[in-house]
Amino acid sequence: MKWHAKRAVSLLGFLVPLLVFGGEATKTGIIKGTITIGGKPTTDAVVSVEGLPQENLKSQISNLKSKKAVMDQREVKFIPRVLPVLAGTTVSFPNNDKTWHNVFSKSEAKPFDLGLYPAGETRSVTFDKAGVARILCNVHPNMEGYVVVKSHPYFAAPDKRGNYRINAVPLGQYRLEVWHxxxxxKMVSFNLVREGEVLTLNVDLKK
Known part of the structure; x- marks a missing residue:
């Protein structure tokens, strides 16, 4: 299936951050767009840029501080259902429900079991390996969430309108990966060719 990319060069002249790899400033651009399912926006996806040189990624990641994220538990649901994080991120699982929960995962990316805990309590897990961890609850079999752990910072989660934005992407030929x-x-090949360029990539997961 062929995907088409629509280019949109910014006319506002905003400043795009420069990455420093090996002592040299790297020219960058921005990837943005909308993720839909049959024309309707979705938040249950992870959008990432793949195919960047590994040596560049190592330099960029070494400059990042430890991150924290939250996957809430409300109305017997994990919120958000899909949570993308950078490897090394500590994710909190607060119980803001009116019942007990037991959050666990048997996924290869991060097997764990937080045990049974009541409303008002929070327990946490550090996800240090790239992959997808399917999150479940021993008490409520219908609860299901996903922590998507990435080995690089070039990813985003769509907002309520399905919009996403990935800043400071080094110029070059890569692929956009949309996971649901x-x-x-779904994957879309693209090429960033000009410093400060804003490339719009809209993806419908059912087309």
């Missing part, structure tokens, strides 16, 4: 827990993965 129910619909799998």
């Amino acid at each position: 827990p129910d619909l799998g993965t």
Whole structure:
């Protein structure tokens, strides 16, 4: 299936951050767009840029501080259902429900079991390996969430309108990967060629 990219060069002249790899400033651009399912926006996806040189990624990641994220528990649901994080991120699982929960995962990316804990309590897990961790609850079998652990910072989660934005992407030819827990993965090849360029890539997961 062929995907088409629509280019949109910014006319506002905003400043795009420069990455420093090996002592040299790297020219960058921005990837943005909308993720939909049959024309309707979705938040249950992870959008990432793949194919960047590994040596560049190591330099960039070494400059990042430890991150924290939250996957809430409300109305017997994990919120958000899909949570993308950088490897090394500590994710908190607060119980803001009116019942007990037991958050666990048997996924290869991060097997763990937080045990049974009551409303008002929070327990945490550090995800240090790239991959997808399917999150479940021993008390409520219908609860299901996903922590998607990335080995680099070039990713985003769509907002309520399905919009995403990935800043400071080094110029070059890469692929945009859109992952959804129910619909799998779609990939779009693209090429950033000009410093400060804003490339719009809209993806419908059912087309």
